[in-house]
Amino acid sequence: MVVTSPVIVWFRQDFxxxxxxxxxxxVKTGAPIFCVHILDEAVKQDAARWWLGRALDLxxxxxxxxxxxxxxxxxxxxxxLPVLVAATGARAVFWNRRYDPDGREADTRxxxxxxxxxxxxxxxxxxLLHEPWTIRTRAGQPYHVFxxxxxxxxxxxxxxxxxxxxxxxxxxMPDRSGLPPMVEAGAxxxxxxxxxxxxxLADMWQPDEASAQExxxxxxxxxxxxxxxxxxxxxxxATSGLSPFLRWGHITxxxxxxxxxAQPASGGLAKFMAELGWREFAWSVLFAQPDLASRNLRxxxxxxxxxxxxxxxxxxxxxxxxxPLVDAGMRQLWRTGWMHNRVRMVVASFLVKHLxxxxxxxxxxxxxxxxxxxxxxxxxxWQWVAxxxxxxxxxxxxxxxxxxxxxxxxSGAYIREWVPELARLPDAQIxxxxxxxxxxxxxxxxxxxxxxxxxxxxxWRALRGTAEGGGDNSG
Numbered sequence: 325m326v327v328t329s330p331v332i333v334w335f336r337q338d339f340x341x342x343x344x345x346x347x348x349x350x351v352k353t354g355a356p357i358f359c360v361h362i363l364d365e366a367v368k369q370d371a372a373r374w375w376l377g378r379a380l381d382l383x384x385x386x387x388x389x390x391x392x393x394x395x396x397x398x399x400x401x402x403x404x405l406p407v408l409v410a411a412t413g414a415r416a417v418f419w420n421r422r423y424d425p426d427g428r429e430a431d432t433r434x435x436x437x438x439x440x441x442x443x444x445x446x447x448x449x450x451x452l453l454h455e456p457w458t459i460r461t462r463a464g465q466p467y468h469v470f471x472x473x474x475x476x477x478x479x480x481x482x483x484x485x486x487x488x489x490x491x492x493x494x495x496x497m498p499d500r501s502g503l504p505p506m507v508e509a510g511a512x513x514x515x516x517x518x519x520x521x522x523x524x525l526a527d528m529w530q531p532d533e534a535s536a537q538e539x540x541x542x543x544x545x546x547x548x549x550x551x552x553x554x555x556x557x558x559x560x561x562a563t564s565g566l567s568p569f570l571r572w573g574h575i576t577x578x579x580x581x582x583x584x585x586a587q588p589a590s591g592g593l594a595k596f597m598a599e600l601g602w603r604e605f606a607w608s609v610l611f612a613q614p615d616l617a618s619r620n621l622r623x624x625x626x627x628x629x630x631x632x633x634x635x636x637x638x639x640x641x642x643x644x645x646x647x648p649l650v651d652a653g654m655r656q657l658w659r660t661g662w663m664h665n666r667v668r669m670v671v672a673s674f675l676v677k678h679l680x681x682x683x684x685x686x687x688x689x690x691x692x693x694x695x696x697x698x699x700x701x702x703x704x705x706w707q708w709v710a711x712x713x714x715x716x717x718x719x720x721x722x723x724x725x726x727x728x729x730x731x732x733x734x735s736g737a738y739i740r741e742w743v744p745e746l747a748r749l750p751d752a753q754i755x756x757x758x759x760x761x762x763x764x765x766x767x768x769x770x771x772x773x774x775x776x777x778x779x780x781x782x783x784w785r786a787l788r789g790t791a792e793g794g795g796d797n798s799g
Contacts, residue, residue: 330356330412330496334405334419335394336427338450338573339383340533343486345448346418356496358412359387359394362401363507366426370522371661375531375695377516379572382532384509392495396507404504405434409443411502417443420450420573423607424699425614452604453577454480456611459604466612468714473608474601486578521658528660529568529695536569540580544587551592556666558649559737563665564596567696570603577603606700609714617687617703620712625719629783630682639770640675641689643743646769648755649729650674652742659742661695666732672709673723678776680783683710719784722777729755 333350341347350357361380367373384394397404409417417438422431435445449455459477460466467473500506507515517523529535543564547554554562569575577600584593610616620626638644643651643658653667663671668690675686687706691697707713711721733739736754740747745766746754753760758768 328355329415330358330498332358332360332405332408332412332414332417334417335359335361335383336419336422336573337571338420339379339531340536340574340576341386341390341489342533343450343576343579344420344489345450345487346420346446348487348490349446349448350416350418351490351493353416354494355415356494357392358408358414358496358498359392360405360408361394361396362404363396363398363512364401364404369692369694369697371525371693371695372691372697373516374513374522374525374661375529375568375572377513378526378529379531379574381510381513382530386533387495388509390493390495392493393497393509395503396509396512397504398507399504401430402434402437406437406441407504409438409441411504412496412498414443416446418446418448421447421455423451423456423611425610450576450578451573452607453477453483453581453600454604454608456604456608459608466608467605470602470605470715473605474598477601477604483581484578486576486582522661524659525661525695528662531568531572531574531695533574536566536575539565539569540575540583544583548584548587548592548596549590551590552595553592555592555595556732558652558664558667558733559735559741565662568662571696571698603701606698606704609704610700616707616713617691617699618684621707621714622712622716624787625710625712628682628787629680631680633679633681636679636770637675637681637685639767640671640679640681644767644770645674646758646767647674647725647729648736648739648743648746648757649733650725652733652739655742657690657693661693663694664738666728667738668705669709670723670725670728672706674725676710677719677722677780678725678771678773680776680780683707683712720781722780724773726755726773 331350331353333347338344338346367376380394380396387394397408405417408414422428431447435447438445454477459473459480467476543566547562547564551562554560566575566580570577580600581597584596587593613621640650640654643654645651649667650671653663653671657663672686675681676683683706687702690702690706694702704713708716711717711719729739735751736749739754743766745763746757749757749760757763757766762768
C-alpha cells in the first residue's frame with residue numbers, strides 16, 4: 325500500500341474555499357490536504373477575536389461538509405508549524421500571504437525555517453487586487469495621494485479572474501496521537517468571545533463564506549445603483565457591509581470586482597470600486613510605513629498639545645457625549661462591532677478636534693471594538709481625520725456634528741435606532757436635545773462646539789507658530 329505524504333494548507337485570514345489560491349494549488353498537487361489554523365494569540369482585540377472564533381467554527385463546519393476538517397492548534401506558529409510538518413510527514417506547506425508588519429516578519433522566518441528543514445513552502449496573493457509593493461510612481465516610490473494611486477492601479481491591469489472552489493478535495497486525517505493538542509471544533513467561538521459585550525455581535529453577523537456572498541448579492545441587487553448618492557446617509561441601507569468579510573477573507577476583492585462589473589451600467593459602480601481602491605491604498609501605505617498606527621506621518625504633529633481627559637474619552641467610548649449623531653455611532657459600534665462610514669469620520673473628528681485627544685486613543689478603541697479592524701485602514705483613516713497622515717484632511721477642517729447630523733440623518737432615524745432616549749423628540753429637535761430642555765437620562769453636551777473649535781484652532785496655530793490657515797471648514 326502506497327502512503328501519500330500530505331500537504332498542509334495553513335489558513336489565517338482566508339476562510340473560504342472559492343478564490344483561495346493556496347487551497348487550489350494544494351489540491352492540484354493530488355496529495356491529501358491537512359487544513360490547519362494556529363491560534364498564536366496574535367489577535368488580542370475583543371471584536372476581532374470574537375469574529376475569528378466564530379469564523380473558525382463555521383469554516384470547520386464547511387470543510388466537514390466537504391469531507392474534511394479544520395484542525396486548530398494553539399501556540400506560536402514558529403514552533404507549532406514545524407511540529408505539524410514533522411508529525412504528518414508533510415512535504416509542502418501552502419498559505420496566502422499576509423501584509424501587516426508582524427505577519428510579514430513571521431512568514432519570512434517560517435518560510436526560511438521550513439525550507440532549511442527540506443519542506444517546500446508556497447505562498448500566494450489573494451487579499452488584495454494588487455499586492456502592496458506593486459503600484460509605484462515612475463520613480464519607484466510609494467504613492468502619497470489616493471487619486472494618483474488609484475489611476476495607476478486601474479491602468480496597471482494584470483487583473484486575474486477569481487478562482488472557483490475546488491470541485492473535489494482529498495483530506496488528510498493524521499493520527500491525533502502524534503500531533504500537538506488540538507482545540508476542539510465547535511468550541512472556539514465561545515472561548516474567544518469577551519463576556520460582557522461581544523455576545524450581541526452574533527445578532528448582527530454570521531462570519532462565513534456563504535454570508536459574504538449573500539451580502540454581496542443583496543448589495544448589488546438593491547443598493548449599487550444609488551451607492552454614490554446614498555452611501556453617506558446613516559439610516560439608509562446603502563452600503564455593502566462587506567468590510568469584515570473582506571478583512572477576514574471570507575470573500576476577496578477580485579470576487580467583489582467581478583460581480584460588480586457584471587452588473588448593468590450603474591452610476592454607483594465607479595464610487596464603489598474607488599472604496600475598494602481606498603482599502604488597497606491603505607495597505608500600500610502600511611507596507612511602506614509599518615508604524616502607521618503609532619507614529620504621526622507628519623512629524624510636526626509630534627509637538628501637538630493633546631489633552632489627557634479620561635472622563636471625556638470614556639464618555640465618547642460609551643456614546644455619552646451629548647451629541648446625538650456621535651453617540652449613535654459609538655453605541656452602534658459597541659453593539660454591533662461596526663459603524664457607518666460617514667459616522668466613523670464624524671466621531672473620529674469629534675474625539676481629535678472637539679476633545680483634542682490624541683488620534684491614537686481612538687485608533688486603539690476602534691481596534692478593540694471593530695469586527696472589520698485591520699491595521700492598514702484603521703491607522704490610515706485615523707491619521708486622515710487627524711491631519712497627521714498621507715493626503716490627510718487639514719487639521720483646521722472640523723466636522724460640525726450638528727451640521728453632519730442634520731445633513732446625513734435629517735429625519736433622525738439613525739439616532740432614534742441607537743439613542744432610544746431621544747426617540748420621541750420631533751425631527752427638528754432630535755439633533756439638539758439640549759434646546760428642548762434636556763432629556764431625562766441623556767447627558768448635556770460635554771463640550772460646546774464653538775469653544776471646542778476655538779481651542780482646537782488655537783492648539784493648531786501654536787503648533788505651526790503662526791495664525792495662517794485658520795479658516796473654519798466645519799461642515
